[in-house]
Amino acid sequence: MQGWTKHERAVEALRASWHAIPDGAPVRLAKTTSNLFRPRTAHDAPGLDVSGLDGVIAIDPVARTADVQGMCTYERLVDETLAHGLMPTVVPQLRTITLGGAVTGLGIESTSLRLGLPHEAVLEMDVLTGSGEIVTAAPDNEHAELFAAFPNSYGSLGYAVRLRISLEEAPRQVRLRHVRFDGGAEAAKAIAHIAESGTWDGIAVDAVDGTAFSPDEVYLTLAHFADSDLPTSDYTGQDIYYRSIQRRREDVLTIADYLWRWDTDWFWCSGAFGAQNPRVRRVWPRRWRRSDVYHRLIGLDAKVGLSRVLDRVKGVPGRERVIQDIEVPLDRLDEFLAWFDREIGMRPVWLCPLRTRRAWPTYPLTPGEVYVNVGFWGTVVVPADAEPGTVNRRVEAEVHRLGGHKSLYSEAFYDRATFDSLYDTAGLDRLRDRYDPGARLTTLYDKAVRNS
Known part of the structure; x- marks a missing residue:
């Protein structure tokens, strides 16, 4: 019960911070870090206190579910679920993406062909709306429309306070095959086959993603989850994961290393900071080879x-x-x-x-x-x-x-008309009338296009 008690206290602090925001001021999160790559207008008004909403409340190993706070990072979530032999159905590539962020802003990873997107594992969620009310939205209750529209709403409908998600069994290891194709057309045919059969060359494909190095050099990395005990590779040191795709036909990673294989070098973007230069890499602390560090370096460069x-x-x-x-x-x-x-x-x-x-x-x-x-x-x-x-x-x-x-x-x-047609802003407006009658939350168009 300790997790639930802490959660209730964090919700009380959240409610208090909502009431502290002046009438008419926009309601926003009081957070300084982000995985977004668009500029945001600075505001002087206080924000929502989400400092206590960054953990796992409870895990039910029998039901294979977890109750998770909205600001919990996938890094923390995975650490706790793996201790039970379980993992989220879809784990976005970067450690500091939060569960609430992946649901309201979309997420994706190599299990998405088999299991969909992160929000499709959500069974129910508590949402703080623009009116200051916390409602529990589920696919089949009175807030089902809010539940359906929440993915890709980016805070324009409210903020996830708690999410109950389904989990799946975690393997000990992941066996990889890097299969080369001579272009996008061949790779697409292979993806269609895998989508239909769930296999490639008679072996089950539990996860798949790809890397296109040039128009005629495209690789699909086919992952098979296994409880084997084979020697594994380590791409958190001198070796770099994405380069191994061209050099190795097969590989084996622990499940944790597989889930974070892209984070160490931010896919291949760490090269912009010299982190792939062998001489620099030897002195670059391992704990600083991660996506959030590179993101902060980009912010620093934007300033200087x-x-x-x-x-x-x-x-x-x-x-x-x-x-x-x-x-x-x-x-x-x-x-x-x-x-x-x-x-x-x-x-x-x-x-x-x-x-x-x-x-x-x-x-x-x-x-x-x-x-x-x-x-x-x-x-x-x-x-x-x-x-x-x-x-x-x-x-x-x-x-x-x-x-x-x-x-x-x-x-x-996008111009306004195109944006409205692509992202169902009419539906969002209807829900905002119900859950945010005072227009305290910023609209999706204002967030995404006007950067306000």
């Missing part, structure tokens, strides 16, 4: 402007940050990759197939249809007089043309 100074020295006219995750239907993957190579030219890119189990109105993917998430994170050189967001707008237009969607954790440039 070192990269801008270096660009001026190199004669680079201008740069645009292109950090996006998009989903396109599987049969349009090759078309998108060809366009991306021709128009953007950024490599590697991450591929993660997924399919949802039911309709979620704020991110309307067709249930049962296979999509592929394409993740690309970096900068591209642009003319000095380029309009801000020029490259990102082209990406948005192409994804829209192909019948896809894009996540809103990074910058968005």
Whole structure:
């Protein structure tokens, strides 16, 4: 009961902080860290005290469920569930993503083809609404509409205080096969086969993601969960995981190392800080080789402007940050990759197939249809007089043309009409009338596009 008692005290502090926010002031979280990649307007008004909502309340090993506070990171959640031989159905790649963040902002990983997205493991959740009320939303109760619209709402409908999620049995090890294909079309055919059969070459595929190094060098990493006791690789030291994909046909990782395989080097983005240089890596403390450290370094550079100074020295006219995750239907993957190579030219890119189990109105993917998430994170050189967001707008237009969607954790440039059609803002407005009649919460469009 200790976990529940602590949770109740944290909820009391949350309620008190809500009442301390002046009438008419926007209701926001009082937190300084974030995994978002879009600018946010600073506000002087106090925020919600969520400092006590960062833990696991209880785990039921028999029912395979966990009650988790909204600000609990997946790193902490995984540590506690693995102690019971269990793990969340989908564990996003980065350690400091919170469960509440993954549900209200979407998350994805290599089990998403088999098990959907993180919010599809939610059985019920307590949501603090804009009116200051905490309601329990479930798929089949009086708050079912709120439950369905909450994924991809990014705090515009409220904040998750507690979530009850289903868990699955965790293996001791994960056996990997890195299978090369000569382009996106071949990889898409393989994904379709795996989606249909759940196997590749007669071996079960429990998880799958991909890495496209060039137009004709695409790998699918096929994971098989096993309770084996084989020698394992370690990519938290000098070796770098993404480079092993090209060098090894097979590999074995512990389940913990598999879940965080991308975090140590932030996929491949740690190279921008020199962390992949062997000489630098030897002196870079292992505890600082993680995504949240790199994220803070980017924030520091934004303040001091070192990269801008270096660009001026190199004669680079201008740069645009292109950090996006998009989903396109599987049969349009090759078309998108060809366009991306021709128009953007950024490599590697991450591929993660997924399919949802039911309709979620704020991110309307067709249930049962296979999509592929394409993740690309970096900068591209642009003319000095380029309009801000020029490259990102082209990406948005192409994804829209192909019948896809894009996540809103990074910058968005949609016009209002297009945004409304893609993210069901009419439905969100109807729910806001019910749960936030005083308009204390910022709308999704204002958050995602206006950065307010």
